[in-house]
Amino acid sequence: MESSLLVLIPLLLCFVVKAAAATASPLSTSGRWIVDAGSGERVKLACVNWPSHLEPMVAEGMSKLPLDEISKAIGAMGFNCVRLTWPTFLATNDSLANITVRKSFDRLGLNFTDVSLIERHNPALVDLSLIEAYQAVVSNLGDNNVMVILDNHISKPGWCCSRTDGNGFFGDTYFDPNVWVEGLNYMATLFGSHKNVIGMSLRNELRGPRQNVEDWFKYMAMGAEAVHAANNDVLVILSGLSFDNDLGFLSTRQLNVSFSSKSKLVFEVHWYSFSNSEAWGNGNPNDVCGRISGSVTNNAGFLLDRQFPLFLSEFGIDQRGVNERDNRYFSCAMAYAADKDLDWSLWTLQGSYYLREGVVEMEETYGLLSLNWTTVRNQTQLQRVQSIQQPFRGPGLSEVPPYKIIFHPLTGHCVTLDSSRRLALAVGPCSERWNFSDDQTLSLTTGSTPSCITAVGVGMPVALAECDDVMSSKWALLSSSHMHVSTKVAGGNATVCLDVGGDDRSVITNPCRCLGGDASCDPEGQWFKLVTSTRLIIS
Known part of the structure; x- marks a missing residue:
């Protein structure tokens, strides 16, 4: 008899206050804070990433557990939000979006094991079209009071990211700006009635030899306008350059949009040890933490003082605890996230991938869940992250003097x-x-x-x-x-x-x-x- 993931999450979670669940009202911004548009009270996003952008174009794990069990486990671990990734082609290429889950796995040679296990765990999904299966995941998360950010992770389905994969910047092989805007408009419209969809991230990790500030301002404004016109309830989340490590160009210039940027715009940043791998491996940890924390502030954190929310939409650690660079960096990043009281999304939920970079059933060592998805990989690391799920301050939370x-x-x-x-x-x-x-x-x-x-x-x-x-x-x-x-x-x-x-x-x-x-x-x-x-x- 297989163990349920839910029963393996410690009872301790029953005694902690969960991060705010999906709200009845849309979310908005008030200065540097994300708030409930109705009450004006802060809603802190404590999210986990859940990929659905790789070649199968199906949320990872459907061959491991029932969808509803995964959604319930996310909430039970204290997360109130999922950053759910999607490739542009899912929204713009009908020949891909309209094939069934079964056929998607068939065309990748994954038809035997994965399809039979999806039929076992999620029989209602296996003959849905890919876009319908994506909708089913969003809906089920909503049924379990989990908010969703739709993250346009890549254009052509596959692993992200490299500088030369053709998905990095506007004008690259697979990154036609007009097709991208079409995809954003489609997804914003399609999910307009899903009240748990509270934000759309316009594009993950802009990068590569073509990246430049002028095109960033031009096309990110186009994407923001398209999303807001199609669904003015959602937060519009914008990433920076250089794998989303750099928003520093906003220190001297603002993005011009027709809607109120002070009520819907959120900026996002990523922070991993491998962005500064040599420093974390060879430098004094105090010196490196101080220097890189300062760099994060200069490249992105300054936006908090400019009264824009900053969403740490990817950060994470090798959950095995064997990577010294990760271990040093993560304590530093945890301190920064707590001090700034950031909204954030941990990379990542999944313990494995159907197919990644040609490898079937590749293990994800950054994943909260084990390879077979039935246990939490590292309970100590989960408890660390849970310590910053609750807001420390913000609108409506001034309950006592600081x-x-x-x-x-x-x-x-x-x-x-x-x-x-x-x-x-x-x-x-x-x-x-x-x-x-x-x-x-x-x-x-x-x-x-x-x-x-x-x-x-x-x-x-x-x-x-x-x-x-x-x-x-x-x-x-x-x-x-x-x-x-x-x-x-x-x-x-x-x-x-x-x-x-x-x-x-x-x-x-x-x-x-x-x-x-x-x-x-x-x-x-x-x-x-x-x-x-x-x-x-x-x-």
């Missing part, structure tokens, strides 16, 4: 009171409100008398004590990453930093690691990010 959480990106936990030891601290739920004051103390904001985090000694647990004017209660942020929370131990000159003890729970102080220069050491255990929140915490 405070800090002390976020530990390596674990997805926060510094909290240790229920088993009086006046001690541990990493756990983000349930404490801290104040980082001008006098450099870190104090609890609850209670009549402030209690400050105080260092006791090297290798020893920190304590909560009265906020006296002593050196060991004064904290500073060190290193280029600004994530080493440091102080001087009373009675000595040793600089120590917050750390997690050998029990993986207690908060202690240790000599600060890897502050600069050394590329071989690992500072992640000492990385803590002070994140601003205005949410009311109910214990």
Whole structure:
């Protein structure tokens, strides 16, 4: 008897507040925030990518599990949104879009195993046309209160992306701008009645030797106008250049569209370790994190200050935990996403592909799900991502005055009171409100008398004590990453930093690691990010 994916998702999820589900109203923007157009309250997009753009043009996994089970699992893992990819030819080439799922697999030589398994798990899909099957996925996600962003990932179905695949930029072999606009118009119209379709991403990862800023402004405006004219409810999401790493050209020039750009436009950015692979592999992690975080801000993050939402529509990690570059980068990216309180979409859901780059049943090591789709590949990594699914602040969420959480990106936990030891601290739920004051103390904001985090000694647990004017209660942020929370131990000159003890729970102080220069050491255990929140915490 096969196990259900749903029963393998820990019961812990039953006790956490889920990210906002699909709303009755369309979404809009208010300054840098995505909001419910009816109430004006922030809706944070906590999405996962689900590919449907490869050669079969069917959402991955239909040969593994029933569609409804996958949709329910997405919601049960805390995601409120799916970035569902599609190739332009699905919308513009009738000879492809109108063939059945069965025939699509037949023409690729996948007719025996995959088709029989799709018949077993999803009998209602196998003889639908490809576009009908895509609609069925969107509808089922809606039935399970999951929002959808339709992402035009590529033109010709296949794996994305290379600089020379003919799909990279306007005018490339398979990227006729007029056909692309036709496809956007078709999909915006087709899904106009699907209320869970809340946004359309105009194009994934523009790139290649033809890319240039002038054509970006020309054609992205055309695409945005086409989508908005066909369906003025959806968010219009625009990617940048250089594999969606660069929106810096918007620092000096705005996109001109006829509709209100301040109510529907969202910009997206991608961030992976392999964009800076050599740096993450050979540089000091603090220096690299500080430098690349600054680059992300210069190339895209500045748009938040310009009052546009920024959607981190792809970021991810090798879920096996064996890629040192990924491990270093991901803690840095998690800290950035938490600090900026970004909307985001994790790459990726699928544990495998029907067919990728000529390989049948290729495993996706970045996938949340295992190769056979029946288990979560890495529960620890899932729990890390779940820590940023909830909004920290935004319109309608100013429930209390601003405070800090002390976020530990390596674990997805926060510094909290240790229920088993009086006046001690541990990493756990983000349930404490801290104040980082001008006098450099870190104090609890609850209670009549402030209690400050105080260092006791090297290798020893920190304590909560009265906020006296002593050196060991004064904290500073060190290193280029600004994530080493440091102080001087009373009675000595040793600089120590917050750390997690050998029990993986207690908060202690240790000599600060890897502050600069050394590329071989690992500072992640000492990385803590002070994140601003205005949410009311109910214990």
